[in-house]
Amino acid sequence: MKNACFIGLFGLLAVSAAQADPRDDALSAMLRCSGISDRPQRLVCYDTAVMRVPGALNNVAPPPVMASAVPPPAAAVAPRRERSSSFVNKLFGPDGPKRAPQTTAAQFGIESVANGGREAYPIPMDGDTIDQISARLVNYQFVEGYVIVTLDNGQMWRESVGSEPLQHLARPALSYTAIIGRGGGGSYAMKLSGLAREIPVRRIR
Numbered sequence: 001m002k003n004a005c006f007i008g009l010f011g012l013l014a015v016s017a018a019q020a021d022p023r024d025d026a027l028s029a030m031l032r033c034s035g036i037s038d039r040p041q042r043l044v045c046y047d048t049a050v051m052r053v054p055g056a057l058n059n060v061a062p063p064p065v066m067a068s069a070v071p072p073p074a075a076a077v078a079p080r081r082e083r084s085s086s087f088v089n090k091l092f093g094p095d096g097p098k099r100a101p102q103t104t105a106a107q108f109g110i111e112s113v114a115n116g117g118r119e120a121y122p123i124p125m126d127g128d129t130i131d132q133i134s135a136r137l138v139n140y141q142f143v144e145g146y147v148i149v150t151l152d153n154g155q156m157w158r159e160s161v162g163s164e165p166l167q168h169l170a171r172p173a174l175s176y177t178a179i180i181g182r183g184g185g186g187s188y189a190m191k192l193s194g195l196a197r198e199i200p201v202r203r204i205r
Contacts, residue, residue, distance in 0.1 A: 101127025105153060108133050109180070109188050109203035117158050117202040122182040122189075132181035137173040137192075142166070147199065149178060149190070156205035160187040163200045 033045035099111035099121045108130055112120035124131065135151035142148070145165030148158045150173075157180065159166055169176070169192075176192045180201065183189030187200035 099125075101125060101129075103127070103129045105130065105133045109155075109157070112202040113204060117160075117204040120186055120188060120202040122184075122187065124182060132179060134177060134179045137176040137178055140169060140173050140176075142168065148204070149173075149176075149201075151178060154205070155203060157188070157190060157201040158204045159190075160185075160200040160202055163187070166197075166199060169195075 029045075029048075036045055098119075100107065102108050102110075109120060109122070112118070133153075135153045135155070137149050138152050139150040140147055142165075143158075145167045146159040146161060146163075147166045147169065148156065150156050157178075171194070176194070178193075179191045180188050181191075183198075183200055185200065187202055190199045190201045192199070
């Protein structure tokens, strides 16, 4: 019977051995007793070790808190920025597009003049009242295969670098009429009379 008690206490301590130091000490003492080959001495050892069990069991460490029981920290929520529902705000963000509304032929495409034709913003925006212009060519030239046209309204438009260069035109400048409208990819679209292809352009004057 006494041996059965020892076995039960030994099992109980073995289960909880890793939870606190007093239990570790009591378990170590029981294990040391089990290694004694002489039975009377082993029983004396167990009798001594078992006296430490109540104190070890009373010194119970708090159970570990499961991760699921801990509420997650409140997420930092950035204040929601008010945005207009207009097409332009959705496209460019709350700061708006990088050009003024275009209401006259003189304003059409003028946003790229300041940067030498590197960037343009042809996408329609609130306030625009003009979507294309038409004019006659008075001059054209080619630079590295890219055409630069001068219109009879004084504007100058250059074929966008990176597109397929036009390379040449067969007729004199005055025989061409240009229609320039809104295009994609950061360029306006120029259509020359008698020419099948559409030419991506940006205004440089």
